[in-house]
Amino acid sequence: MRKLFLCSAVVLVAACGDGGGTSPAVASLSVAVPVPSLPVGQTVTLTAQSVSGDGVAAPAKGVAWSSLDPAVATVSAAGVVTAVAPGVATITAAAASQTARADVYVSGGSVSCAATAASAPAVGEVRLLAGSERSALCLPAIGTGGEYVLVAFNASRDTGSRVLLSASGERVVPVVGAPTPTLAPPAGELLANRAPAPLHMDNGAAALLGSAVPDTRFHLALRGRERRQLRDRMSGAARVRASVRATPSFSLAPAAGASAASGLTPSGAAASLVTVPATKGAQVRLNTQSSSACLSPVYRGGRVVAVGARAIIVADTTNPAGGFTDADYEGFAAAFDTLVYPADVSYFGEPSDVDENKRSVIFFTRAVNELTPANSESYVGGFFFGRDLFPVAANKSENYPGCAGSNEAELFYMLVPDPNGVVNGNRRELAFVKSVTTGVLAHEFQHLINEGRRLYVNNANDFEEVWLNEGLSHVAEELIYYKVSGLEPRSNIDATAARSTPRRRDAFNSYQGSNFGRLRAYLTNPEGNSPYAADDSLATRGATWQFLRYAADRTTGDEAAVFKALANSKTTGFDNVDAVFGGSTLNLARDWAVAQYADDAGIGPNLRSSYTFPSWNYRSVYAAFTDRNGNPLPFPLRVTAVPTTGSVQVTLVGGGATYLRFASAPAATATVRVSSAVGGPPEPVQMVLIRTR
Known part of the structure; x- marks a missing residue:
C-alpha cells in the first residue's frame, strides 16, 4: 500500500470563556486535509472539528475559511480548496474565537x-x-x-x-x-x-578567540525553562503590573531595609535585594540562579561601577583578578547608550521598565563563567532570564503566585575576564571578553525587549519560539555592525566594501564574524540543518539569522517595521512569520534555499x-x-x-x-x-x- 504523507493541522488553543449559554465553550479547533497533495486544477474539501472544554468532539459550526497563499490554493466559504499553482498553501479556519491552520501541498499537473x-x-x-x-x-x-x-x-x-x-x-x-x-x-x-x-577577515584578531565558541545548549535549556516555569504566570504578572501602574504609591520592591539582614556585602554595608540604585559605588545583591526561575535563589554581591543614561553596570565583588577596570565598565555603559539601545529599540520596540528607572542593569559576574565546565570548547557569553521581569510578591486578587527568584529589573548577566582560569580552569583573556561584550549585549537586549513587550505591552500568553527568538537576537548583532561600519542593509556588501577601511573590517570581525561562522556551519550541511529547527544549534542560528535577513530584504519600505512586527506579536514561530510576511513560511524558506x-x-x-x-x-x-x-x-x-x-x-x-x-x-x-x-x-x-x- 502506498504510504501517504499527510500534513498535520496547526491547532491554536485559546482560553475558554464562560460560555454564556448551555453549550460548552469550544476549547480547540483542528483541520483535516484528506489527501497528501493536490494536483493543479483539482479540488478537495477540508473539514474542521471542534473540541469542547469537557473534551467532546464535533464538526465545527460557522467556520470562516481563508487562504494565506491564494496564488497557490484558494478556499471557498464551504472549505473547498482549489489548487492553483505548485507550492504550499496555508489554509486557516476560524470558529467560536478559535483558529486552526493546515498546509495543503499543491503538486502541479503531469508534464511529459x-x-x-x-x-x-x-x-x-x-x-x-x-x-x-x-x-x-x-x-x-x-x-x-x-x-x-x-x-x-x-x-x-x-x-x-x-x-x-x-x-x-x-x-x-x-x-x-x-x-x-x-x-x-x-x-x-x-x-x-x-x-x-x-570567522575573521584577513585572520584579524583570530588569536583572541582561542578555541572557544558560544554554548547554545545552555540557552536552549534556559528558554525552555522560561516556558515551563513562567508561561502560566504571564497573565497574572501582566495584571499585577497593570495594577501597579494604576496605583502610583504601590511598589514592587521590598520596603527599605527589609532585606538588610540577609543583604550584607563583603564590606559589611547593607545592600538592597531588588532595587539597583543608579549611584556609582552602591552595593547590591542579585540572584544569579539560572537552574530555576523562581525557586532557590543564589545571591551575589555587586558594586555599581558605572551609570549611563540607559544602563547601570554592576560588577560582582568576587570576580577573578585581571578583569575589567572601572574605565572599561564606563565604556560598556557608553556603548549600550549610544549603540545597543538605539539600534535595538528602533527595530524591536521600547523595553519594559519594571523597576521604573529607565535603565537596564548589566551584571558582570563570575556566575556566568561558572556555567561552563572545565575543558569545554564552548562558553556562555551572557544571558537574560525572563524571570527578572516578573513581580516577586504573590497577589491573590490577580491569581498570581509570585516569583521569589526575580530581581525585578531589566537585567543581563555577563561573562567576565579570567586570565588565570580561576573558574573551572577556563582562561578568558580580557581582550577576548571585551571584544564580544557589546555584541552579546545587543543580542540579549532583544530577548529582554521581546519578552517584556509580550508580558506588559502585547498581552501574549506565551514566549516566542526559540528559533525565531534567537534569530531576531542575531539580527540585533547585525544592526550594531551596520551602525559601526556605516554600511547599510540591501547594499549587497562584498569583501571589498566590508574591509575597505580598518574600521569596517574591525566592525565585521566584532559584530558579524560570528553570524557568518554560524551560517557556515549550516551551509556545510544544508541537508541536515534547518532555519526553523528546535535544537538551537549554532547551524540553526546561522540559518535563521540569514533567513530573517532575506525575508526582510524581500519586503518594501522600512525594514525596521518588519522586525518590530515580529518582535511585537501575540503569536509565535510559524504563525508569527506567516502573519508578518503574508504567506506561508515554507514557500519563503524554499525561495531562501x-x-x-x-x-x-x-x-x-x-x-x-x-x-x-x-x-x-x-x-x-x-x-x-x-x-x-x-x-x-x-x-x-x-x-x-x-x-x-x-x-x-x-x-x-x-x-x-x-x-x-x-x-x-x-x-x-x-x-x-x-x-x-x-x-x-x-x-x-x-x-x-x-x-x-
Whole structure:
C-alpha cells in the first residue's frame, strides 16, 4: 500500500470563556486535509472539528475559511480548496474565537518529457517543477550543452522528519563552469559537526578567540525553562503590573531595609535585594540562579561601577583578578547608550521598565563563567532570564503566585575576564571578553525587549519560539555592525566594501564574524540543518539569522517595521512569520534555499530578485575569510554531483535542502531521476531547477 504523507493541522488553543449559554465553550479547533497533495486544477474539501472544554468532539459550526497563499490554493466559504499553482498553501479556519491552520501541498499537473524538451529554461531562470518533472526531469538538447542545479527542499514544518532521496542521471556529464565547479567534500570530511568558530577577515584578531565558541545548549535549556516555569504566570504578572501602574504609591520592591539582614556585602554595608540604585559605588545583591526561575535563589554581591543614561553596570565583588577596570565598565555603559539601545529599540520596540528607572542593569559576574565546565570548547557569553521581569510578591486578587527568584529589573548577566582560569580552569583573556561584550549585549537586549513587550505591552500568553527568538537576537548583532561600519542593509556588501577601511573590517570581525561562522556551519550541511529547527544549534542560528535577513530584504519600505512586527506579536514561530510576511513560511524558506546557490553566482539577468540576497554578497565575503592558519576558505555551500553512472543518496530534514549539480552534453538530451521509498519525492519535498550556464 502506498504510504501517504499527510500534513498535520496547526491547532491554536485559546482560553475558554464562560460560555454564556448551555453549550460548552469550544476549547480547540483542528483541520483535516484528506489527501497528501493536490494536483493543479483539482479540488478537495477540508473539514474542521471542534473540541469542547469537557473534551467532546464535533464538526465545527460557522467556520470562516481563508487562504494565506491564494496564488497557490484558494478556499471557498464551504472549505473547498482549489489548487492553483505548485507550492504550499496555508489554509486557516476560524470558529467560536478559535483558529486552526493546515498546509495543503499543491503538486502541479503531469508534464511529459516531450513537453519539457520543448522549452528549455534560460540561463538564470528558476523553475519550480511539477508533476512527473519532480521525479523524471527531461532536459532538451542544447547546442552548447547546459549546466544546472536541482534543488530539493523539504517543506515540512517537522524538522524531526527525514526524507531519503536517491538521484541518478542519464546522459549527464560533469560540470565545468562557475560557480562551484569543485564540489564540496563528502559530509564525513566537513567540519559541520564541530562547533563553528567565528570567522575573521584577513585572520584579524583570530588569536583572541582561542578555541572557544558560544554554548547554545545552555540557552536552549534556559528558554525552555522560561516556558515551563513562567508561561502560566504571564497573565497574572501582566495584571499585577497593570495594577501597579494604576496605583502610583504601590511598589514592587521590598520596603527599605527589609532585606538588610540577609543583604550584607563583603564590606559589611547593607545592600538592597531588588532595587539597583543608579549611584556609582552602591552595593547590591542579585540572584544569579539560572537552574530555576523562581525557586532557590543564589545571591551575589555587586558594586555599581558605572551609570549611563540607559544602563547601570554592576560588577560582582568576587570576580577573578585581571578583569575589567572601572574605565572599561564606563565604556560598556557608553556603548549600550549610544549603540545597543538605539539600534535595538528602533527595530524591536521600547523595553519594559519594571523597576521604573529607565535603565537596564548589566551584571558582570563570575556566575556566568561558572556555567561552563572545565575543558569545554564552548562558553556562555551572557544571558537574560525572563524571570527578572516578573513581580516577586504573590497577589491573590490577580491569581498570581509570585516569583521569589526575580530581581525585578531589566537585567543581563555577563561573562567576565579570567586570565588565570580561576573558574573551572577556563582562561578568558580580557581582550577576548571585551571584544564580544557589546555584541552579546545587543543580542540579549532583544530577548529582554521581546519578552517584556509580550508580558506588559502585547498581552501574549506565551514566549516566542526559540528559533525565531534567537534569530531576531542575531539580527540585533547585525544592526550594531551596520551602525559601526556605516554600511547599510540591501547594499549587497562584498569583501571589498566590508574591509575597505580598518574600521569596517574591525566592525565585521566584532559584530558579524560570528553570524557568518554560524551560517557556515549550516551551509556545510544544508541537508541536515534547518532555519526553523528546535535544537538551537549554532547551524540553526546561522540559518535563521540569514533567513530573517532575506525575508526582510524581500519586503518594501522600512525594514525596521518588519522586525518590530515580529518582535511585537501575540503569536509565535510559524504563525508569527506567516502573519508578518503574508504567506506561508515554507514557500519563503524554499525561495531562501534557492538563493543560497543562485545569489551572486554570475548566472545572468534572468534570475528573479526573489532568489537573491540584497544585503550581502556571500560568495565574495566568504572568499575573504581565512582559517586559523591563514588559509583562504572556499564558499562553504555543500553541493552534490549527480553521478554519470550509479546514484547518490541524500537525507533531508524538515527545512533542509540539497543541491544536485549536473550538466548536459552539447546537442544531447539528459534526464535526472529522483526517487524515494514511495516512488518519486514525497509531496513535502519541493523540486526547483536552476540553469547556471
